[in-house]
Amino acid sequence: MNTHADTRTHTIDTNTPVISADDYDTAAFYSDPGAIAVVTNTTPPNAVALPSPQASTAELLAAAQEAGRRAVPAPFAETALVARPLLRRAGLPVPEGPISYAIAPELTIRYTHPSDSAVGSAGSSGDDDSLLVTGTLRRVPWARTATTVVVLATAPFGPVLFTVTPDQAHLAPGANLAEEPRDDLHLAALEVPAAQVRRIPRELLEEAELRAALARAALIAGAAERCVELTTAHTGTRAQFGRPLSHFQAVKQEQARLIEETALVRAAVQAAATPLDTGGRPARFAVAAAKTQASASVAEIARIAHQLHGAIGITQLNPLHHATTRLWSWRDEDGDEATWAVRLARSVTADTLWPALTTAP
C-alpha cells in the first residue's frame, strides 16, 4: 500500500531562500506529494530541519510555523510536536523519519491471548499486553509516507499508546483541500506485539489532543504569515489606475486587518509554549485558546488575502492557494474553533475567567 516508499526523501536546497513570493519553489514541493522535505542547510533563517530532541517547545513551535509558512510537504509538525514527544513520554523508542499519529477512541481492542481477564505477566511470552486491534484510523495525516503511526486508544486495561506501520494496514488514500494526504488505515485484527504497546496515564491521552491541536495552530500561524507575505508583495507591485494597489486607502485598511489577524494567531500560539510544558489547567486553557483563535481567524485571513489578490489568487498560477487551502483544512483538523471554544468556555466561570487569562505569563 505504501506506494511512495521509494520517493520518501526529497532534499530541498535552502541556500537559495524559498521565502520571496516570486521564487517560491513550488515545483520542487509539489511535484511529488509524497516527498518529505529534508532540509540540508540547517542555518536559520532558511532551514526547516527537524529540531533536535533537546529543542524546547517554543523552538518546536517556531519550526512548525515555518513548516506551515512553506507548506512543507511532510508531516513535519506532526512528527516534531506530537508523535515524537508522545513516544518519548510513553517510553517507546523514537524511530527515524516522519511519524504520524491517530487519536482513535473507537477502535476495538482485545488481548491477543484468549482471555480478556488474564491480565498480568502469565502468558508464555511473559508479557500480556500484546493486542489485537480492529477498526479504522481515520484521515491520518501523511500515513502513506510515515514510517510509523502512533495510536492513542482505550484498551481493556485503560488508555494505551501503541505503534503500527502503514504496511500493516489496508490504506485507503484520502486528501484534504490542499491535497495533503489524509489516509484511512483499516486494521483487521492486527496483532500488535507487547513491545510496541504502552499503558499510559489518562493525562497523556489528553496531552496528545493538546499537542495535536497546538501543532495545527502553529501550522496555521505559519500559513497566515505566508498570506501576509504574498499579499503585501502583490499589492506593492500590481498597479491599477496608475498606482500600486498598496497606495489605496481601502487596500491599506484591509491589509492592516490581515496583518493584525495574523499577529493575533501567532501570539496565541507562542503563548501556549510554556504552559504546554507545565501541563494541567494552564496548558488546557492556553492550547484551547490557541486553536480556537487560529481556527477562528482563518476565514478573515483567507478572505482578505484572496480579495486583495484579485482574480489571479483563485488560480493555480499563483502560490496563494497553497496557503489558503491549507488554512481552510487545518482549521477543521484536530478540532475546529467551535469544539475548542466550548472546551475553553466550560473551563471558566465569572470568578475564574480573569485568573485564567492571567495565569501565564
Place this chain on the structure above:
Amino acid sequence: MSPSTLSPIAFPDVALPESARQLRTEVRAFLDEERARGTVLGRPDSWLAGWDRDFSHRLAEHGWVAMALPTQYGGAGRGFLERYVVIEELLAAGAPVSAHWVSDRQAGPSILQHGTEEQRRFFLPRIAAGQCFFSIGMSEKSSGSDLASVGTRAERTAGGWRLTGTKMWTGGAHVNDYAIVLARTEEAQDRHAGLSQFIVDLRAPGVRIEPIRLMSGEHRFNAFHLEGVEVPDDMLLGQQGDGWQQVTGELAFERSGPERYLSTFPLLVSLLRELEQRTATAEQLTQIGILTARLHSVRRLSLGVAAALDAGASPDTQAALVKDLGTRLEGTLIDTVRSVLPTPADPHATPGSHAELLAFALLHSPGYTLRGGTNEILRGIITRGLEQNR
C-alpha cells in the same frame, strides 16, 4: 525566522518576572478591600468614567500610581511590565481609575522625558502621590485625526506665553488640575514644525471649561477655552517647536495598554455570572470561548508592547496594531454578550445589574475606536510601518 517584511508586527515574547506574580496577588487583595468599601463596582469603561480622587490616593499609598517613574521623583521604579500587571487588574475589576489615568500613563512619562529638572521635581512626586491630575489638550474642533492642523496659538510675552484657542473633547478638564496643551508657537511651512507643548493650570485666569455631555448624559469631557491664558516660561514642556515629535513619541504608551481591550471586560464577567443561574447551550459556550480566545491573544500582543517599552524600544506600529485589534474587540464583546443572552439594555435598571452595565457599555461604545486616534488612521500607520520596513 520571520522574513523582513513582517518585522513591524514582530512582538517580543513575554515572561513576567516573579515579582509581578507577587504584585498581582497584592493588588487583588487591595481590590477585595475596596470592594468591601463599595468603591470597586465592576463597571465598564472605568478609566473614562470612574473618577474617584480618594481611590487614586489610596492606590498611590501602595506605590501603584506612576509606578514606572524613578524613585528619586517619588515613583516606584518598577518598570512597564509591573505597571501593566497593576493596571490590568484595576481595569478587569472595573475600578475607578480615571482621576489619575492620564497623569499616570502620559503626563508622568512625558514630563520625565521632556521636562526640566524643576518640572520633574515639582510634578512627578505629586503625580505619584495621587494628588495631581492631568488632562490632555490636543484635539480641536477641526483637528481630530489631522492633529497637525491645531489652531491654538501661543504668543510670546515678557515672562512667557499667552495661549488662545479652544480645545475639544478634553476629558476631565472640569475636575483635573493641569492640562498638557499642544499649541502653535510659529507659523511654519511644514505643519509639523512650530508646535510646542505647555503645562496649563486648569484654574488659571482665562481658562473656561464648557461641558460637553455624552449620549448617556454624563459630563466627562469638555470644550476647553483658552482665552489669553498666561503661561510662564517654565511651563513650556520640552523644546519649543518639538511638540509634534513629543506628541507622537508618546503614542506607544497611549495606544497599547490594557485599557485598549479591557474597557468592556466587566460586562463579560457579568454575563458569566448571569449564565451561572442556567445551563448554557453549546452555541452560547462557543461564542464565549471564541471571545475568550481573542481576549487572551490580544492581551498577549499588548504585553508584547509593554515588554518592548520596558526594553527601551519604541514599538509604534505594534501599538497601533494592538489598539485597532483591542478596541474592535471591546465592541465585539458587547455584540457577543447581547447575542449569548439577549437582554434589553436599560440605563435605569438597578446600578450594577446586567441590563444597566450593558446600557452603559453600549452608550460608551462608539468612543472606543475613536479616542487616542481612530482605527482607520491606525491601520494607515500599520501599513506605513510595513512599507518602511521593506
